[in-house]
Amino acid sequence: MQKQVKFEQAVRTKYPEQVVIVIARDKKGKANPVTLGWSMFASGTPPMMAIALYKGHYSVKCIRHSKCFTIAFPSADMAAAALFFGSRSGRDTDKFAEFDCKTAPAREIDSALLIDAVANFECTLQSQTVTGDHIIFVGRVVAAHRNTKRKKRLYSLAPGHKLGPAS
């Protein structure tokens, strides 16, 4: 049976929710990673993906500047990196300098890949739409990579940034 509740209470049924790490360079060339829960695929042919990013995030400036970004699926053992990248701001932190997380240059865009991630998708900025307090950035996937080892994705499992594998 359904009971009408506040939006926030209904949102609490969303778990587990997949986590992605989005990487874009700022105007000084610093690659800035941010952890997000709101992402989805958006097209098969051509391949596209979408993320919803809070308006106040530094990554908004980075994506608008560089017009490209990587979407990485962190592996279940990358919870500490995901928490760090999601709790600091690139405005005053060089996150990749402060947290040890192996990266490699992207192939087709000026961004970075996460070497230990489950997969990485290199995206060129296709469109942006303001949605309330967030902005939906749609990226066209121009290169894709997956880990040579079989790894589990990282999920948000409960409120309070409890992260881990879904099963």
Place this chain on the structure above:
Amino acid sequence: MQKQVKFEQAVRTKYPEQVVIVIARDKKGKANPVTLGWSMFASGTPPMMAIALYKGHYSVKCIRHSKCFTIAFPSADMAAAALFFGSRSGRDTDKFAEFDCKTAPAREIDSALLIDAVANFECTLQSQTVTGDHIIFVGRVVAAHRNTKRKKRLYSLAPGHKLGPAS
């Protein structure tokens, strides 16, 4: 270590992926449910959600006609309904007439709720953006409901529409 692969191969790392059922009425008033894997939250204040819908789906016409839709989180025991709603077209099928799935009228929009779902979000159409072979519909959540029982969400667990709980 990362290896560059085709998009389709990298996509296969996405599981488990959450499933939603979207309901919108066509111009004859028939409530048409469709099962989707591509959805996300898109704003906190005001609350918004986004779905990516294949251009050819009948639901595109329904949402454009009625300008509102329900996003339901099916429960883990609704796999059969999700498969049925995802494999038939509303063009030639009255899915709710052919598959026994309890519904109730939505409160704030002219749509239906799924009584056994984990949660239901009533949305008014906020924006639409064409993304390749899909369209992103953004809905403003005007009412939310959750099941009075604690239930697990339904996920896509592997290619070939293998559906079940994530854990």
